[in-house]
Amino acid sequence: MKQEKEMPFNGDFEDSEADEDEVSQESESEEEQIQVKKKKKKVVNSSKKLIMNVSDTQYPVVKFVGKMIYKFKLSYVPYLENNNWDFCWTDNAVLPETLSKMQPHQRINHFPGMYSLARKNHLGRNLNKMQKQYPEEYDFYPRTWMLPSEYGDFKAQFQKGKAKTFIVKPEASCQGKGIFLTRSIDSINPQEHYVAQRYIHKPLLIDGLKFDLRMYVMICGCDPLRIYLYKEGLARFATQLYSSPHSTNLDDVCMHLTNYAINKDNPNFIFNEDDKKMDIGHKRSMTSVFEFLRLQKQNVDLLLSDIKDLIIKTFCAVQPILQQNYTQIENYANNMCFEILGFDILIDSSLKPYLLEVNHTPSFTTDTPLDSYIKKNLIRDAITLMNINVKTKNDIISQKKDQMQKRVLTGKKTKLSYEEKKVLKMQAQKERDEYEFKNKGDFELIYPCDKSYDEYLLHAQKLYEDWTGANIRRNLKRDTISEQPKPQSCSQKPINNQKNQLYKHVQSKVNTNLYPIKTTKADQEITQEEPEQNIQQVPEPIQSQPQLEPDNFVTYEDYQQSDSLKDLYNFAEKRIPEIQLIDLIQFRRAESKQDNSSFQIIQMSQQNSLSNLSPLMQIKSIQDQKNEKKFSIRKKNKQPKQIDQEQLYFQPQSHYQPSIQQHSISYQQQVQMQNGSFVKPKVFSLKLQHPPKGYKLQSLPILMQQNYTKQRYEQGV
Numbered sequence: 001m002k003q004e005k006e007m008p009f010n011g012d013f014e015d016s017e018a019d020e021d022e023v024s025q026e027s028e029s030e031e032e033q034i035q036v037k038k039k040k041k042k043v044v045n046s047s048k049k050l051i052m053n054v055s056d057t058q059y060p061v062v063k064f065v066g067k068m069i070y071k072f073k074l075s076y077v078p079y080l081e082n083n084n085w086d087f088c089w090t091d092n093a094v095l096p097e098t099l100s101k102m103q104p105h106q107r108i109n110h111f112p113g114m115y116s117l118a119r120k121n122h123l124g125r126n127l128n129k130m131q132k133q134y135p136e137e138y139d140f141y142p143r144t145w146m147l148p149s150e151y152g153d154f155k156a157q158f159q160k161g162k163a164k165t166f167i168v169k170p171e172a173s174c175q176g177k178g179i180f181l182t183r184s185i186d187s188i189n190p191q192e193h194y195v196a197q198r199y200i201h202k203p204l205l206i207d208g209l210k211f212d213l214r215m216y217v218m219i220c221g222c223d224p225l226r227i228y229l230y231k232e233g234l235a236r237f238a239t240q241l242y243s244s245p246h247s248t249n250l251d252d253v254c255m256h257l258t259n260y261a262i263n264k265d266n267p268n269f270i271f272n273e274d275d276k277k278m279d280i281g282h283k284r285s286m287t288s289v290f291e292f293l294r295l296q297k298q299n300v301d302l303l304l305s306d307i308k309d310l311i312i313k314t315f316c317a318v319q320p321i322l323q324q325n326y327t328q329i330e331n332y333a334n335n336m337c338f339e340i341l342g343f344d345i346l347i348d349s350s351l352k353p354y355l356l357e358v359n360h361t362p363s364f365t366t367d368t369p370l371d372s373y374i375k376k377n378l379i380r381d382a383i384t385l386m387n388i389n390v391k392t393k394n395d396i397i398s399q400k401k402d403q404m405q406k407r408v409l410t411g412k413k414t415k416l417s418y419e420e421k422k423v424l425k426m427q428a429q430k431e432r433d434e435y436e437f438k439n440k441g442d443f444e445l446i447y448p449c450d451k452s453y454d455e456y457l458l459h460a461q462k463l464y465e466d467w468t469g470a471n472i473r474r475n476l477k478r479d480t481i482s483e484q485p486k487p488q489s490c491s492q493k494p495i496n497n498q499k500n501q502l503y504k505h506v507q508s509k510v511n512t513n514l515y516p517i518k519t520t521k522a523d524q525e526i527t528q529e530e531p532e533q534n535i536q537q538v539p540e541p542i543q544s545q546p547q548l549e550p551d552n553f554v555t556y557e558d559y560q561q562s563d564s565l566k567d568l569y570n571f572a573e574k575r576i577p578e579i580q581l582i583d584l585i586q587f588r589r590a591e592s593k594q595d596n597s598s599f600q601i602i603q604m605s606q607q608n609s610l611s612n613l614s615p616l617m618q619i620k621s622i623q624d625q626k627n628e629k630k631f632s633i634r635k636k637n638k639q640p641k642q643i644d645q646e647q648l649y650f651q652p653q654s655h656y657q658p659s660i661q662q663h664s665i666s667y668q669q670q671v672q673m674q675n676g677s678f679v680k681p682k683v684f685s686l687k688l689q690h691p692p693k694g695y696k697l698q699s700l701p702i703l704m705q706q707n708y709t710k711q712r713y714e715q716g717v
Contacts, residue, residue: 007069009061009064009366009372009376010372011366011367011371012060013060013061013063013064013067013068015063015067048390049073050070050072050073050087050388050390050393051072051073051074051084051085051086052066052067052070052072052074052086052087052089053074053075053076053077053079053085053087053088053089054066054074054075054076055076055077055078055079056079056088056089056091056092057089057090058091059091059366060366061364061366061375061376062089062364064376065379065380065383066087066089066383069380070383072087080098083101083102083103083106085106086105086106086107086393087107087108087383087388088107089108089109090108090110091361092361093112093114093118093360094112094337096112096113096325099112099327099337100327102336104331104396104400105392105393105396105397107336107338107386107388108336108337109338109339109340110337110339111325111326111337111338111339112326112327112337113318113321113324113325113326114322114339114360115360116318116321117314117318117358117360118360118361119171119172120169120170120172120173120195120357121146121171121172121193123314123357123358124146124195124197125146126317126318127141127144127314127317128144129317129463130313130316130317130456130459130460130463133459134456134459137456138313138317140306140309140310140352140353140354140355141354141355141356142197142198142199142354142356143197143198144196144197145195145196145197147188147190147192147194147195147196148190148191148192148193151190154185154196158183158185163183164183164199165181165182165198165201165245166181166183166196166197166198167179167180167181167197167199167256168180168182168188168194168195168197169194169195169196169197170193170194170195171194171195175260175261175262175363176253176259179257180250180251180253181199181245181250182250183245183250199245199256200348200354201244201245202348203346203347203349204347204348204351205349206237207237208242209237209240209242209282210237210242210255210256210258211236211237211258211289212235212258212344212347212356213233213234213236213286213289213345213346213347214233214234214235214236214342214344214362215230215233215286215342215343215345216230216233216340216341216342216343216362216378217230217340218230218338218339218340218341218382218385218443219315219338219339220335220338220339221334221335222319222323222326222337223322223326223334224334224448225315225316225319225448225457226334226445226447227312227315227446228385228443228445228446229308229443229446230378230381230444231287231442231443232285232286232374232377232378233285233286233374234284234285234286234370234374235285235286235288236258236259236260236263236282236283237263237282237283237284238254238255238256238258238263238282239254239268239269240266240268241255242255242256254268260283263282269282271283271368272284272368272369273368273369274369275369275370275372275373278370279291279292281370283368283370283371284370285370290303290304298351299351302351303351303353306352306353307345307353308446309451311343311446312449312453313453314343314358315447316456316457317456317460319457320461320463320465321464324464332424332425332427333429334425334429334432335386335432338382338385338386339360340362340378340379340382341358341359341360341362342358342359342362343355344356344359364379377442378442380441381441381442381443382443384441385436385439385440387432387435387436387439
């Protein structure tokens, strides 16, 4: 777009189409309102103009640049109520919620979270934090105290001998309102909120007057930082000749303060009436001051280098805050927001720059030809640098439509990986660099630059995490992850392993109780003669244990040296589902003691009868014995009867009596269901009559499965 760079602006502008949005309200009939709306829709849809919302700005120069130079259609509907705009210029701060509702092609002239620089107390606090770590690098601003939180430290400054001068400012004010100088702590109310700074008593003077520089800095990206410095600015002069502060001239604000809002009402103030003569009056151009310093053989290049370094370090202190508030995740170009800031720089007699404050809404009033010229070109170059035009808007909208079409066809939302997002960011950044290099106007890119500021950015990030507690949560999460064992690939494996170990332990109890190890005298003599060999050798398997199939039984030879049955009870009482199986073991043990003689006789007779048969007949006889096994199982849904506990449970030994009684009492206290069954699962009462030698007892997993099935059936699940 070709722009008329020297289009004059006299400071006044009136938009002839400002009342177009209210035409529909003035129509008398509904039909006329509908027709007007249709016409407006057709105009908006067919127009190739962008819509610039200026409902929240008071400066005519902004409207002039948008309407006359860029041919934007100006909208006066509040931008928070109507989102039908492409570019918004507001004089107030922007919230993160506003940014989250914006479309990818929309642009706005403020960053959320810029209060961290614009508010004097936030700026002083952030710079003080950085100065503690880097005292020499962050010495570009006067020593600052936030009152009343640092009132004690500030009060101590008045007790160190020589009197010092301090300048006190309200923490949230502008245009020099409420600023005063003091040398006494009594003039400060300890309950009021102020920002106190050490007064720079040896400033650089031109024509005997104190001055400061209003430098325009544009930040057009926060992640990563992207900072531009405008080559032109304003030099604001005081209207009274300067003299060092003392008790008689502390109230002379026109001598110590350089604010234009304070000095313009002084009779000595000289206005600039010609934009071609920028070195006359009490408001001059910044370039004219630099030219004057060069004539005085001052090192202006070093001064500009220090000022650029000062600006970059200031942004480094608040970059994590800006990044956190910038909520646009898919904005790979990092260009939905930009902001023109006013940095107030004071230069001392040694040509060292000091940062006084930062204004997030610098004044764009144009009451002099110099203001009109500088501020008009500043706004024009800023809009050009942000690439706000119809072509860019259409490209972004077409990309968005392509993504929606792919999502409709595939039915899935494409999620990009970190590497893919990084590639897109690099590509968008490359395209942006190429465009801005050709269209930066009078702006100069000062960051990124050749000098590295990563150290300051990392420390600022650490300070932000300490302030928000993010590092504490991260460290706690890291500690918990390091303490916990690494999870297995299958989440079911740990549970199965625990169950298998439990079944293995209980099955070993069953085998050792039903088939105890019997040692002969010959074995005892061998163990007494060779004790050392038995320690090294692995114990032999139990001879009396029947050979069971691996599906139903897991061998546990190491259980020969087992603990007492008391430990078994302690182990079983903690596991209620297995308690009745342990009771069954004791029942088998007690029954085996009573019928030991008859069992041995029957076993010997069976062995003699089997020995006389052929091998084939022996196998057949064993199978017949297995088929003759009889089990007495309690019937389901049977009403409980008053029976003796001896029939239901075995009679344990004397030293195990308490645990068995507790179990029987808990059995009696079970809640009965409507169908007569019990809530807790019942175990089948297995009564084996004359078990053969090769009898195979069911393993614990099968018993538990049967109990679970019976429980579900009785509860009606």
